[in-house]
């Protein structure tokens with residue numbers, strides 16, 4: 001009942017670094033992304049073309065995109081909030097544009113400085129122009145299981161925003177547990193609603209592992225036929241505009257579990273380990289990946 005094959009979408013260079021206090025040099029970012037590019041990952045979100053005042057850690061987006069060695073068969077994606085971001089992403093020759101908004105009003109406001117209603121027309125134009133420029137577009141809806149500022153998030157908001165993003169022309173929707181609060185029962189409930197409208201291949205799950213439930217949520221998603229998962233090598237990650245959010249599910253933990261279950265990912269765990277170790281050394285603190293720490297103490 002599990003899928004035979006899963007695509008891991010690596011978001012470490014973007015989600016992983018956007019929240020870091022220390023600035024990882026452009027050279028180190030490029031070196032790290034190059035390591036990820038040859039690890040068997042087929043998709044890497046390398047940076048964000050957001051306002052650098054909001055996310056200083058990724059202010060060198062263009063230099064990073066221009067500096068990496070692109071490997072054939074790997075899709076290089078980046079986060080884009082508006083037209084200005086799209087212009088920069090096109091200049092940087094990004095393959096896939098990722099647009100994003102939240103299911104909760106307050107997080108949307110704090111994260112991108114506008115209401116949900118005001119975000120829709122902006123993203124519609126970004127998606128249209130991305131498609132005209134020959135790019136594919138991925139959509140994120142954040143805070144689907146909980147918001148750092150509101151008591152609960154209405155499933156109906158997730159549903160209508162998902163519909164709206166697909167209507168704009170996105171090819172895949174990533175459902176974000178931004179602050180890592182979800183459990184498998186909630187995942188099942190949300191996916192049951194979404195799978196009535198969209199095929200499983202069009203959906204991706206994006207779990208932060210704040211409370212240690214991410215792998216359990218992956219299993220629940222696999223059982224419902226989901227085959228696209230976002231994760232960050234070494235378990236880096238978090239959103240500066242979501243207080244309390246911690247790292248993404250670690251790519252190395254995800255790959256370890258899936259390999260053991262005979263679910264193909266194409267990812268070479270030994271190479272992933274080296275990339276995880278590299279970024280841990282650069283950040284100079286222990287990172288959350290269980291697999292990384294287990295291998296280092298062997």
Ligand code: HMG
Nearest residue numbers: 049050051054081084085111112113140142143176178239
């Ligand atoms: P704003 O300040 O309202 O923007 O920010 P504005 O349109 O009023 O422009 C103000 C200034 O910013 C202008 O410059 C613009 O040119 C500049 P000035 O005239 O003052 O010199 N500007 C830009 N510069 C570079 N690139 C751009 C850009 N846009 C405007 N793209 C904005 C609105 C959306 C830009 C801002 O709020 C922003 O950048 N927010 C990004 C926040 C962010 O990146 N959050 C983290 C990512 S989301 C996430 O982590 C969740 C996810 O992982 C899924 C999950 O976990 O759930 C995806």
Ligand code: MG
Nearest residue numbers: 015176178206
């Ligand atoms: Mg995230």
